[in-house]
Amino acid sequence: MSGPLAGLRVIELASIGPGPMCAMLLADQGADVIRVDRVEPSGLGVPLEPRFDVTSRGRRSIALDLKHGAGREAALRLIESADVLIEGWRPGVAERLGLGPDDCAARNPRLVYGRMTGYGQSGPLAQAAGHDINYIALTGALHAIGPADGAPVPPLNLVGDYGGGALYLAFGVMAALYERERSGRGQVVDAAMVDGASSLLSIFHGMLASGRWDASRRGANLLDGGAPFYGTYAAADGRYVAVGALEPKFFAEFAQAIGLPDRFVKRQYDPRVWPEMREAIGARLATRTRDEWARQFEHGDACVAPVLTLHEAPSHPHARSRAAFVEVDGVVQAAPAPRFSRSQASTLRAPRPAGSDGEAVLLEAGFSAAEVQQLRDASVLRLAPEQR
Numbered sequence: 599m600s601g602p603l604a605g606l607r608v609i610e611l612a613s614i615g616p617g618p619m620c621a622m623l624l625a626d627q628g629a630d631v632i633r634v635d636r637v638e639p640s641g642l643g644v645p646l647e648p649r650f651d652v653t654s655r656g657r658r659s660i661a662l663d664l665k666h667g668a669g670r671e672a673a674l675r676l677i678e679s680a681d682v683l684i685e686g687w688r689p690g691v692a693e694r695l696g697l698g699p700d701d702c703a704a705r706n707p708r709l710v711y712g713r714m715t716g717y718g719q720s721g722p723l724a725q726a727a728g729h730d731i732n733y734i735a736l737t738g739a740l741h742a743i744g745p746a747d748g749a750p751v752p753p754l755n756l757v758g759d760y761g762g763g764a765l766y767l768a769f770g771v772m773a774a775l776y777e778r779e780r781s782g783r784g785q786v787v788d789a790a791m792v793d794g795a796s797s798l799l800s801i802f803h804g805m806l807a808s809g810r811w812d813a814s815r816r817g818a819n820l821l822d823g824g825a826p827f828y829g830t831y832a833a834a835d836g837r838y839v840a841v842g843a844l845e846p847k848f849f850a851e852f853a854q855a856i857g858l859p860d861r862f863v864k865r866q867y868d869p870r871v872w873p874e875m876r877e878a879i880g881a882r883l884a885t886r887t888r889d890e891w892a893r894q895f896e897h898g899d900a901c902v903a904p905v906l907t908l909h910e911a912p913s914h915p916h917a918r919s920r921a922a923f924v925e926v927d928g929v930v931q932a933a934p935a936p937r938f939s940r941s942q943a944s945t946l947r948a949p950r951p952a953g954s955d956g957e958a959v960l961l962e963a964g965f966s967a968a969e970v971q972q973l974r975d976a977s978v979l980r981l982a983p984e985q986r
Contacts, residue, residue, distance in 0.1 A: 600941070601938075601944065603629040606624070608680065608683070608684065619760055620768045620771070623764065632955075634664070637980045649927040658955035659982075663979075670695060672979070680706065680709060692713075710774040710787065711784065714767050716728045716733045730758035739799055740752065762795030765794070774787050833883055837905065842901040862874075888904050
């Protein structure tokens with residue numbers, strides 16, 4: 599393995615959403631991530647063909663029955679040589695399996711134990727089920743997103759699962775590893791999506807306190823679509839352009855390019871003229887196609903960009919020039935981010951079927967061939983079909 603995290607050993611107890619995303623981020627940068635999968639499928643509908651499960655890329659897989667004593671012991675032996683463990687179960691599940699922080703610390707006191715939940719390890723909602731939309735609903739983020747005259751709109755699952763979840767867990771894990779260099783001891787990282795999403799809203803709490811944000815209404819503020827110079831507009835072909843001309847100098851350039859009257863430039867931040875300004879901008883942008891506007895604004899400072907689809911984004915010249923997307927096993931996906939000047943990670947590895955590396959992982963960890971066979975005979979270890 600290469601990359602800035604080469605040599606870091608991570609055990610991922612399989613979960614969904616932000617846990618796998620965090621593990622992917624670590625694996626992308628060279629960490630040796632071993633995912634402990636279930637012996638039986640999770641029952642979440644029709645199984646996804648492994649190569650399409652992009653957030654599972656870059657790691658090895660072992661399928662163990664963690665409810666069986668031998669399976670739990672096998673997992674603990676793997677944990678003994680790990681730097682990091684990631685789990686995304688409800689609070690208390692890992693403890694009931696005998697794989698909680700105390701159990702693992704007894705085997706490996708240097709272990710950084712990363713826990714990913716929606717509501718956190720404590721609090722009245724800690725045991726409640728939920729998904730991204732529920733978590734961001736509690737933070738104020740969901741209320742702020744959507745049209746002024748409609749219901750809140752879920753921003754995919756980017757704010758809770760990935761922004762407030764996976765990224766904060768990854769940051770917490772790396773912070774704990776840095777602290778371990780001084781203390782020599784591991785610790786628990788309690789990453790909750792409600793905490794992370796709230797942290798992402800920091801600037802808006804400041805604007806709210808200063809009186810510069812109206813939290814009672816959507817589509818009435820500078821960054822929520824309320825300002826006509828920060829929003830999307832339909833072009834002549836029905837596709838959209840995104841306008842982000844927040845600063846006066848950028849808005850002046852934008853206004854000149856589309857022939858917007860100077861009176862709007864002089865009163866850019868006056869909400870009383872925003873309805874008329876929006877109508878004027880919309881009428882002008884509707885006279886040309888999305889790509890015609892994109893070509894006109896591409897090299898200027900008017901802060902205008904075409905709204906691309908997921909199919910279109912990888913083919914944009916800027917994405918191609920930076921190799922921002924790669925193809926792995928026939929699946930186009932985002933390249934690892936961020937980038938490094940000296941220790942860029944090696945070529946990505948496609949996601950592996952559950953159990954694909956079980957035997958090799960155990961032998962590498964010091965299990966004998968006889969012990970591996972015993973686990974197989976007891977149905978504690980499941981190998982991928984091609985290995986059976």
